[in-house]
Each structure stands twice: as structure tokens, then as C-alpha cells.
Amino acid sequence: MLDWRWDFAFEVLPRLLLATLNTLMAAGLGYGIALVVGLVFALAQRTRYRLVTAIARESVEFIRSTPLVLQIFFVFYVFPQFGIRLSPWTAGMIAIGLHYASYLSEVYRGGLESVPRGQWEACTALNLGTARTYFRIIVPQALPPALPGMGNYLVGIFKDTPMLSVIGVAELMHTANAIGSESYRFLETYTMVGLLFLLISLPAAAGLRAFEAWVRRAFGLSR
Amino acid sequence: MPEPIAAQPKVRLDRVTKRYGDLVVLDQLSMDVAPNEMISIIGPSGSGKTTILRLLMTLEQVTDGIISIDGEPLTHMPKNGGLAPANRAHLRRMRTKIGMCFQHFNLFPHMTALQNCIEGPIQVLGMSKVEATARAMDLLAMVGLEEKAGEHPVRLSGGQKQRVAIARALAMRPEVLLLDEVTSALDPEVIGEVLQVIRGLNKKYDLTILMVTHQMGFAKEISDRVVFIYEGKVEEAGAPDQIFGDPTSERTRQFLSAVLEAG
Ligand SMILES: Nc1ncnc2c1ncn2[C@@H]1O[C@H](COP(=O)(O)OP(=O)(O)O)[C@@H](O)[C@H]1O
Ligand SMILES: [Mg+2]
Numbered sequence A: 001m002l003d004w005r006w007d008f009a010f011e012v013l014p015r016l017l018l019a020t021l022n023t024l025m026a027a028g029l030g031y032g033i034a035l036v037v038g039l040v041f042a043l044a045q046r047t048r049y050r051l052v053t054a055i056a057r058e059s060v061e062f063i064r065s066t067p068l069v070l071q072i073f074f075v076f077y078v079f080p081q082f083g084i085r086l087s088p089w090t091a092g093m094i095a096i097g098l099h100y101a102s103y104l105s106e107v108y109r110g111g112l113e114s115v116p117r118g119q120w121e122a123c124t125a126l127n128l129g130t131a132r133t134y135f136r137i138i139v140p141q142a143l144p145p146a147l148p149g150m151g152n153y154l155v156g157i158f159k160d161t162p163m164l165s166v167i168g169v170a171e172l173m174h175t176a177n178a179i180g181s182e183s184y185r186f187l188e189t190y191t192m193v194g195l196l197f198l199l200i201s202l203p204a205a206a207g208l209r210a211f212e213a214w215v216r217r218a219f220g221l222s223r
Numbered sequence B: 001m002p003e004p005i006a007a008q009p010k011v012r013l014d015r016v017t018k019r020y021g022d023l024v025v026l027d028q029l030s031m032d033v034a035p036n037e038m039i040s041i042i043g044p045s046g047s048g049k050t051t052i053l054r055l056l057m058t059l060e061q062v063t064d065g066i067i068s069i070d071g072e073p074l075t076h077m078p079k080n081g082g083l084a085p086a087n088r089a090h091l092r093r094m095r096t097k098i099g100m101c102f103q104h105f106n107l108f109p110h111m112t113a114l115q116n117c118i119e120g121p122i123q124v125l126g127m128s129k130v131e132a133t134a135r136a137m138d139l140l141a142m143v144g145l146e147e148k149a150g151e152h153p154v155r156l157s158g159g160q161k162q163r164v165a166i167a168r169a170l171a172m173r174p175e176v177l178l179l180d181e182v183t184s185a186l187d188p189e190v191i192g193e194v195l196q197v198i199r200g201l202n203k204k205y206d207l208t209i210l211m212v213t214h215q216m217g218f219a220k221e222i223s224d225r226v227v228f229i230y231e232g233k234v235e236e237a238g239a240p241d242q243i244f245g246d247p248t249s250e251r252t253r254q255f256l257s258a259v260l261e262a263g
Helices: A006-044 A050-064 A068-082 A088-113 A117-125 A130-167 A172-183 A187-218 B049-056 B088-095 B113-123 B129-142 B158-171 B188-198 B216-222 B240-245 B250-262
Strands: B011-020 B023-033 B038-042 B064-069 B076-079 B082-085 B098-101 B176-180 B208-212 B225-230 B233-238
Touching: A006 A050, A006 A088, A006 A130, A006 A172, A006 A187, A050 A088, A068 A088, A068 A130, A088 A130, A117 A130, A117 B098, A130 A172, A130 A187, A130 B113, A172 A187, B011 B049, B023 B049, B023 B064, B023 B233, B038 B049, B038 B216, B049 B098, B049 B176, B049 B208, B098 B158, B113 B129, B113 B158, B129 B158, B158 B188, B216 B240, B216 B250, B225 B240, B225 B250, B233 B240, B233 B250, B240 B250
Parallel strands: B038 B208, B038 B225, B098 B176, B176 B208
Antiparallel strands: B011 B023, B011 B064, B076 B082, B225 B233
16 A cells, blocks of 8 residues: 655644745746747747848747756756856756747747738828837737747746756755655655645636636627 | 829929839830829739839839939939939838728737827827827728727738728828729728729829729729839820720730739
């Protein structure tokens, strides 16, 4: 039989819950960075300036073709060689934020490309400037089709936060590892970590789907 | 080449050529439109009618030739005694004179009919929301859609969408209005309601109108002049009675009999 000890489980639960807050914070911060930088990557690929477009394109390709954990190590251990010394949190947020920014930029791009050419032409015919065309006409229409992808990556970044444990960010996985090496008990700790991830991921995914439907209605894109 | 019809034409196309790669779509086309004139542009599919309007709306660039509005080059500006491609500021200034309605309406789907009509006036003309709304409501009433002001396009019929699109274009107070087959994406039973709105528009709003259409009866009824385009050139232009009653060109004759046969 499995040697499951409830008393141990309850004893470590508070520490795990506390670490869950860190995990949520890491996911939230990282996602916030990814949302903004991803938009920069996406818009940079649409400018008339070939060099800007090429740099953005290659950066996205490069980031998407290398593993996240390598990027985390790189920012934390290699940047100091160039005189950039970062705390685990800062390094972790930069790495995971950029990583997901490159994925989100592709989602944005897909969304932007889904807006029919006639919408751009109507903007020209109404003499709207570039910024207004983007932010008042194009982005609101590009957003609903981009939301499912954006939601997937929100859940994705949340599930990838354990990788930050490799540089010592005190999120769930890091805390669970610490508990394991103190107590030599792994069953209860890792089971609870799994359950905590599940308890957050599943409702989040359902909430995101409801949000998508709401946005479509609010934007008048479905009846 | 058609003879000039006014001392200062509102719109002039002077030997305008448009090529896509090797495909010559407009071939040294020249045409003048007088202020307040209502012009119908007819011709076979692929002859370049839409291209003429798209060039005027600056959605495409001319390959060669000059388009001018009120005697001022549309997509060029004077430079060192010659003409250079216009910069953004010049284009935006010239565009304030021109409005366009599209075959597929191109309404903004995330905005209501009213929001579609006040977006440009507020964002571009700098109108207050109150003023823009009052004017947009007048225009929506003019096209018979006052009570649909709060609806999103998805809840409007094709005919209603096109009428909103006309109101939206008029809200920008254009001097030249371009209508590109505004009824050809519509069900037959709603074409009449859109044509009804277009009737007399040039007089009411002091507009010069260029209308590409396949509605020959309508073109004959309301146009000051009809221009028949064939293979990127003006094949024949004249009063509606002359073009439809006694065309001089054999091609015009053939086109019209083919269209009338098809119904
Ligand atoms: N962006 C484009 N690229 C290549 N060919 C084009 C493009 N736009 C239009 N054409 C071609 O130009 C010709 C004239 O098109 P158009 O002006 O739309 O004709 P019409 O409105 O008279 O039917 C057609 O042969 C069309 O295929
Ligand atoms: Mg056409």
C-alpha cells in the first residue's frame, strides 16, 4: 500500500500554499511582460522598416527554437559575464516573459492578419491615422480570434513556472523540492503540488472560455 | 480623349496608367468630372472601373499619369519644379475631400451603426461627441435607419449595412463621393432602398459623385453623364440618353445589348 501520511500533508500544506502565491505572481508578472513585449514583437514585424522587421522576426524565431530552461540559465548565469547581475526573480521574469512574448507575438500576428483588408481600406477612406486605425479599429477585431491562443499561453506560462526553480525562485516546485530534501518524504508533497496546479488550471481554462464568449458578445461580433 | 467640361474640373485623371506587373489595368486613361456632377461608370467586369475609384481613394498608387482634385495633384506634390510622390501629410489633407462606399460595406463590426458614423468625425475632424452624434443621427434618419443606430452591423441586413456605410461616408463631409457597385452584394429586394438613398445625393450634399454600377436603368435615370470603360480606357462618354439610346461605339453597343439581355 501507499504510505500516505495525512499529518505530514497538513503540516506542509501552509508552506505549499504560500509558495502557490509566488507561482501565481511569477505567472502573472511573466505574462504581463509577455503581453506587452509580444505586441512590440508583432508590430515591429509589420513596420515598413525592413531591418526592424528582420530583427523582430529573427528574435522571435530564435527564442521559439530554443528551450525555456536554457534561456533561464542563460539570463541568470551568462548575463553576469557581461556585467548584468540579476536576482533570480528578475532573471526568471525576463527569461519567461521574453519566451512567452515570442509565442504571443505569433498569436497577435495571426489575429491581426485575420482582420479583412476591407477594414484597413475603410480606415483609409475615413482618413484615420495609423495609430487610430490600429487601436480603435484593427486591434479590437484582432483580439477575439487571438484570445483562445492567449488563454492557452496563460495556462502554459503557469505550468512552466516550475522551471524557475532551477535558478532558485521560491515557487511551488522549488518549495516542494526543499520539503523533500528536508523530510525525505515526496509522495504527499508532489501529489499536493499536482493537485494545486490542477485546481488552478482547470477553473482558469473554463473562465477563459467564458471570457472569450463574453468579449465576442461585448464587441458585437456575435449575436 | 473626352473634351474638358469645366474650366476647373473637380476631378481630373490625366493619362493615368495603372499596371500590376505586366498587366495593364488602366491605359493612359483621361477623364474630367465637373463639380457637382453625378457620373456613372459602366463597363465589362475587369475593365478597370474599381481601379479608377481605388486610385482616387489613394488605396492604390498610380503607375503613371496625374490625378488631381480641384486642380491639385492627389498623390504628387511639387518639388524642385517637378512632381514628387506626395508625403503622408499631403495624402491625408487630400483625402479629407474624398469618401468611398464599398461593395462589401466594410463597416466596423465591433461598433454600432451610430459609432461607425461618429468615429471619423470625432477622431479625424475633431468634432465633439455631441455634435458628431447629432449629425450622425440626421444622416441615419436621411437613410431611414434612425431606429437602428444602436445596432451592430451583424444585426443589420445587407441593404441596411450599405445605407449605414453611405451615412458613415457622408459624415466625413466629403466633396467627392465614390460608390463602387454598392448594390451588387445585395439581395434584389433591397437594392431599391439603397438606390433611393443615392438619388439626389449630389444636390442635397453638394457632392461630386463617381458611381460604378451595373444598374443600367438607375444609371440612365440619375446620371449627368455615363462613362463606358473598356480595357482600361474611356471607350465612350456622354449623356445617359445618348449612351443608352444611341451609342457611337460598337463596343458600347455590344456591352449594353449583352447586359440588357442578361436582365
Ligand atoms: N491588386 C491587384 N493585383 C493584380 N491584379 C489586380 C489587382 N487589382 C485588380 N487587378 C486586376 O485589374 C483588372 C481590373 O480590375 P477592376 O478595376 O477591379 O475591374 P472592374 O471593377 O472593372 O471589374 C482585373 O483584371 C483585375 O484582376
Ligand atoms: Mg469592380
